[in-house]
Amino acid sequence: MYEFALAGLLPYTGPLPRAIVLTLWLSTLSILLSVAVGVLGALCRTSTSLVLRWIGGAYVEVLRNIPLLVVIYLIFFGLAQVGLRVDGFNSALIALTLNAGAYMTEIFRGGLIAIPRGQYEAARSQGMTAFQLYRYVVFPQVFRIIYAPLGNLMIGIVIGSSLASVIGVEEVTTWMRRAGDETFRYMESFLAVGVIYVVLAQTINIGRIVTGRWLLSRAPIGHRR
Amino acid sequence: MKTMRRSVLGALAFGVLSASLGWSPAAEAQQQQQQSVLSEVLKRGVLRIATIGGNPPYSSLDPSGKPVGYDIDIANLLAEQLKLKPEFIVVDVPGRITALQTRRADVTFANFTANVERSKVIAFTDPYVVVGSIYMVKKDSPIQTVEQLNDPKYKIGFARGGTAEGISALTAPKSQKVRFDTVGDAYLAMQSGQVDSQLQDSLQNASYMAKDGDKYRNLPGNWSYEEISIGLPAGDFDWWRVLNIFVKNFNASGENARLFKKWFGYEMPAVQQKY
Amino acid sequence: MSSQVAAYWYVFLKGVGITLWISWLALILGGAVGLVIGLLRIAPWAAVRWAAIVYIEVFRSVPPLVLFFGCFYGLSYAMKLDLSPFSAATIALTLTASALMAEVVRAGIESVTRGQWEAALSQGMTYPQVFRYVVWPQAIRVMLPPSVGVYISTLKDSSLASIIGYVELTKSGLLVRESTGISFEVLLIIAILYFVINYSISLVGAALERRFKYVH
Incomplete structure (x- = not known):
């Protein structure tokens, strides 16, 4: 009978904090960059220019329909073969950003198109600057619509960062595999890493719920959801 | 109405619960553990061989997913001599030990170095090739x-x-x-x-x-002396005995030299032993 | 396409077939498990609801890649289970898909208003009858479009089975890459194949969505 012994992993906990930091760092950078890509993409997709709309649409469809793993391989091995060398961490970062950026684009686009044209015109006629328009009129409304899918996507990015392990980035999933290989405590290392991911993802999830409550508490009358 | 609704959901919950509790094949597997692999494979008629993919020319998968290579040919030879049907299980490098420990495989032919650390959990035969x-x-x-x-x-x-x-x-x-x-x-x-x-x-x-x-x-320098051997589950003398005789005959008969030449393209190098 | 890679067209084709098959299998199994979990998620008892929430949250928080290892190595050690890469991949994909499907099921059933339940029950219909004839036909319309999304997501996750040695589309490509030494082209072909498959599925999904909108 299998003897469950978490203590078997103890000699192997040394590199764990560094691995967690790397997972966090990779995820955080990917989230920030993909938000930037998403905003840009959403502006393309809602632009008046047909070409920009088409480029934005093609980007979203292509990246949403290709597995992240294939994108990572393509960047790490494929690009290197044609002379563009990107190291493991940056390959994962670029792949995650491109992948999540496509979903971000759709989320931001959904937020932008939900705001009626009339509001822009009304704000302008009140003499608001573009900054004021976005800061006080557009953003608060868009944020209400996007915070929930944004939270889910952020969890998706943390989960996706696990794929960096296939190209030798020493993050949490790599730690799990090495700890398992060296101690044969596969079940324990799996459960330990599972708990780490659940904690990371649920921290984001709780953040999302708290944000939702906070938004609700200051909701204007007649606000939906 | 309400009781009906409850009972439906209750039944569903019970189903999930009992399915998760009843699912414990550990005891059965433990019983199997006591038997020698030798009698098991003879009864089964199939030899389950763990090998690694992506490790040419020892073993790699051809694009249709079929294992080929030096290790594969040796494994086929063993199966042939035992009059068993070979069945290959492709594992990754650390997966070789796992496959033997969990008895998913009866034997490994997988560019597998015999060393003390691994011998704590699995067993090895005499080597069929030595590498650095x-x-x-x-x-x-x-x-x-x-x-x-x-x-x-x-x-x-x-x-x-x-x-x-x-x-x-x-x-x-x-x-x-x-x-x-x-x-x-x-x-x-x-x-x-x-x-x-x-x-x-x-x-x-x-x-x-x-x-x-x-x-x-x-770069100048050879940094190891590694005896590549057949791996098998630990604590099974009968099975080890059969495999070791196979290795000794395989080495002595010239069959090893032939297969080595076939896959590596040159004669097997003589090993300089330093004690 | 260079002729060296083109010679392996049947390998790619087989890979596409296997990828479609395992993701379809995982979707069906995940749908069945997801249906149960989704129903438990809206059960009248808090303890059951919480158990379902924990299940959903856990399996959408743990990366599928980690689940693949957990099933392939973890389970085979802990339970002495004789799991092939195929079974391990199917279990892992099913777990991930079921968590997604549970949410889809919940949203579908909750889309049917309380009033309809009460109206049908007051007409003398039994609980299963209400479910079968009133709630389900409406819920499935709401559920179908996001289910297509779950299928695409499962299909993409199935690429991770390549890491535990299951020869589906990605692994087939990696093997061709190993045989030919050509990286970029082979990976590009895999990417294009995934795109074509998933994009076609999403078009079917969009068509379904339109059709069900008209019925409403």
């Missing part, structure tokens, strides 16, 4: 010696879970280690410049050099 470890770099690389390679700015690539892990830690502790799923991935990574050097099995290295010798160069 060599650092390979690109021809135009500035690195000339392993001492130079021992620098945090250089990256060494190898497959995770193999002996390269320990050898690189001893010979070039300061350099960065990049672990891949297969030897093939590590090779591609060096080919495309993602790592500066690949720590290789010396025979594998010879095959790569024979094919692409104009692109690569070896």
